[in-house]
Amino acid sequence: MNMGTILxxxxxxxxxxxxxxxxxxxxxxxxxxxxxxxxxxxxxxxLIYDVFDSNEVLETKMLAGGxxxxxxxxxGTFLQRQITAGxxxxxxxxxLSNFGNLWDLVLDRTDIYDPGxxxxxxxxxxTTGLGVNVARVTELLGEDAPVDSLELIFDPANMEKLAECGxxxxxxxxxxxxxxxQYIGQDPNSKDEDVIAMAEPVLTAVRPFVQKYxxxxxxxxxxxxxxxxxxxxxxxxxxxxxxxxxxxNGVEIVYSAPVEGAQMWFDQMAIPVDAPNPDGAHxxxxxxxxAENMAxxxxxxxxxxxxxxxxxxxxxxxxxxxxxxxxxxxxxxxYTITPYDARTQRTVTRMWTRIKSGT
Ligand code: N2P
Numbered sequence: 001m002n003m004g005t006i007l008x009x010x011x012x013x014x015x016x017x018x019x020x021x022x023x024x025x026x027x028x029x030x031x032x033x034x035x036x037x038x039x040x041x042x043x044x045x046x047l048i049y050d051v052f053d054s055n056e057v058l059e060t061k062m063l064a065g066g067x068x069x070x071x072x073x074x075x076g077t078f079l080q081r082q083i084t085a086g087x088x089x090x091x092x093x094x095x096l097s098n099f100g101n102l103w104d105l106v107l108d109r110t111d112i113y114d115p116g117x118x119x120x121x122x123x124x125x126x127t128t129g130l131g132v133n134v135a136r137v138t139e140l141l142g143e144d145a146p147v148d149s150l151e152l153i154f155d156p157a158n159m160e161k162l163a164e165c166g167x168x169x170x171x172x173x174x175x176x177x178x179x180x181x182q183y184i185g186q187d188p189n190s191k192d193e194d195v196i197a198m199a200e201p202v203l204t205a206v207r208p209f210v211q212k213y214x215x216x217x218x219x220x221x222x223x224x225x226x227x228x229x230x231x232x233x234x235x236x237x238x239x240x241x242x243x244x245x246x247x248x249n250g251v252e253i254v255y256s257a258p259v260e261g262a263q264m265w266f267d268q269m270a271i272p273v274d275a276p277n278p279d280g281a282h283x284x285x286x287x288x289x290x291a292e293n294m295a296x297x298x299x300x301x302x303x304x305x306x307x308x309x310x311x312x313x314x315x316x317x318x319x320x321x322x323x324x325x326x327x328x329x330x331x332x333x334x335y336t337i338t339p340y341d342a343r344t345q346r347t348v349t350r351m352w353t354r355i356k357s358g359t
Contacts, residue, residue, distance in 0.1 A: 019046040022280035025061075025069040027267065028053050028216045029236055030124070032300035039287050045280050053216035054171065062087040067272055070281035073123050076113035076266040077174060077339045088119040088270045095282040098289035098309075106306035110266045112338065120268035121285055122306025124235070124298065126324070127262040127334060128175050131218065131237035132254050136165045136228035148256035150183040153231050154202055159209035166227030171213040173352035175263065176203060178337055179231070182261050189337045193347055203355045213356050219243070225251045234323055238302035255323050257330065264334035266306070298324075 019040075028051040040047050050069075052058055055078040061067040062074070062082045074082060082088065093099045106122050114120045132147045140161045146152050153159060159167065169176060178188035180199035190196060211227065218230035223243035230237065237255040244251035269288065271281045287293055295313030298305045302318060304325050311319060322330050340348055 019044055020277060020280060021046045021048055022071070022277055022284050023048040023050070023069045024071045024284060025050050025052060025058065025067070026071075026073045026123070027051060029219055029239055030073075030267075030301055030303070031297050035287075035293055035296060038293070039284065042287065043280075043283050045283060047284075053214075055174070056172075062272065065272075065274055067274075068276060069272055070275040070277045071269055071284050072272060073267050073269050075174075076110055076268055077337055079120055079268045079270060080113040081339045082270075083114060083119050087273055089273045089275065089278065090118050091121065091271060091285065092282060095279075096286045096289060098286050098291070101289055101291055101294070101307045101309035103306050103308035106266070109336070110268060110306070112336075113266065114268065120270040121289065123267045123269045123288065124301070124303035124305050125264065125266040126234040126303045127257045127264050127326075128170070128179065128231070128233055129237070129255060129257040129262045131222050131230040131232050131240060132256070133165070133222065133225065133228040133251060134254050135252060136225075137162065140164060140228075147254065148259050150179060150258045150260050153229065154180060154183045154206060156205045156209070159206040162229055163209035163211070165229075166211045166221070167209060167229045167231075168212045168214055168218040168221060168227050169210050169231045170215045170233070171356075172215055173348050174337065174340075176231070176355075177348060177351075178263055178335070179258070182258075182335070188261070188263065188335050191340060191344060193344060196344070196348065196351070200351055200355060204358070207355060207358050222253050223247065223249075223251060225249060235301050235303035238321075238323070242302075257323065257326075257333070259333070261333045261335050264336055 022045045036047055036049050055075050058072060058074055059078050063085055107117055110122055130152060134147055137147060138145050141158060177199045180202040182188040184202060186195050186198055218232050219236045219240045221227040222230050222240040234255055241253040244253055269285060271278055275281050291309035292313050294305050294307040294310035299315050299318055302324055318324050
């Protein structure tokens with residue numbers, strides 16, 4: 001768009017009484033909603049903010065095109081495949097005065113998904129692990145319950161007992177398959193179909209005891225005491241811990257990255273190639289890149305971010321918690337994964353359908 005077009009659009013919008021829209025598609029439970037209003041006030045854009053809880057759902061929209069979104073937030077592995085498919089447009093750092101706030105440590109780690117960071121900016125990152133209602137679980141499994149081990153959810157003897165108080169698993173094959181492989185001592189990032197196949201019996205053996213495969217309901221279910229264990233995302237489980245504290249319902253939730261090792265993932269903001277409002281997209285990116293805004297978001301959702309300048313504004317509960325900002329020892333136990341090729345992905349998708357349906 002040249003200046004004339006932008007002005008013409010602005011004049012039309014003003015005459016009609018509408019603000020220009022920016023459409024953002026982000027994960028659920030992933031922002032302090034006060035920031036959404038603040039963005040509108042500061043920029044004059046109208047923000048349409050929709051949420052999802054599945055990379056597969058987002059990927060279907062990205063590969064089909066015409067999503068209508070200006071910003072989307074795929075996880076690194078999925079981003080990489082979507083970049084290859086031509087789903088995104090390059091980000092223009094010249095339009096981002098806050099670009100210098102980015103953290104080189106995170107840039108180094110996301111470089112494998114988006115070499116040179118041409119198409120994406122880290123929003124947040126975290127780990128996948130165990131959300132546990134310790135009182136309920138020790139009641140059923142005893143004081144020695146392996147609350148920080150994958151044994152809790154992959155040993156059928158444990159799961160049979162836990163079925164009584166309720167267990168949710170993420171509905172995400174790229175989370176559960178690597179975890180099952182890690183549990184049996186295989187490479188969680190294996191692309192060898194024979195190795196990947198070894199995850200199926202592990203997951204099928206506990207399938208009868210999984211109340212639900214769902215990637216966002218566990219946040220309230222854990223907090224309410226409706227379930228006692230979730231295999232889910234770090235910050236979501238920490239949010240559920242806080243919701244229980246706020247409700248004063250006596251439920252105490254603890255998050256652990258499994259001692260065997262946890263997956264560490266990076267969620268990346270990107271602009272679809274056919275975004276209706278790329279300037280608005282850059283305005284949103286720059287708003288999030290502001291150190292205080294980014295800190296407000298992390299302080300609210302308990303996820304670490306890729307913004308070094310935000311760290312001085314993080315509360316101790318966030319920057320000081322090694323479940324969120326891992327120390328060197330914890331970091332060593334975390335693994336990352338890379339995408340499956342299209343053929344392996346189809347095999348994995350079929351396998352996941354079989355596991356969930358119990359057939
Ligand atoms: C936010 C979950 C984001 C983690 N609720 C998935 N990468």
